[in-house]
Amino acid sequence: MRIDKFLKISRLIKRRSVAKEVADKGRVQINGNLAKSSSNVQVGDIVKIQFGNRTIELKINALHESTKKEDAQEMYKIVSDERKN
Structure with missing residues (x-):
């Protein structure tokens, strides 16, 4: 599954266009490597996302085409959630 679709379906980011933009600006890493919006993720991958002064690191537990x-x-399971002052 593409990282931008995962971020939208998991509701970490509300819109796929915003998820695409975040990934393409270099603020998403998959297993320590910079990710583009078209990068694929798999169960067990570690994803790190920067939201301004907040950095979230999570492990992917499952991939679904749609969710409630x-x-x-x-x-996903959040591994770390850090805020910079």
């Missing part, structure tokens, strides 16, 4: 809001968080 309450099931979206089952797709």
Whole structure:
């Protein structure tokens, strides 16, 4: 699954166009490598996302083509959530 689609379906980012933009600006890493919006993710991958002064690192637990809001968080587990001052 593409990283931009994963970010949207897992509800980490609300719109796929925004997820694409974030990835293409170099603010997403997959297993320590910079990711483009078309980069593929698999179960077990570690994804790091920068949101301004916040950095989230998560592990992908499942990939679904679509999810309900309450099931979206089952797709990943947050490994770390850091804020810079």
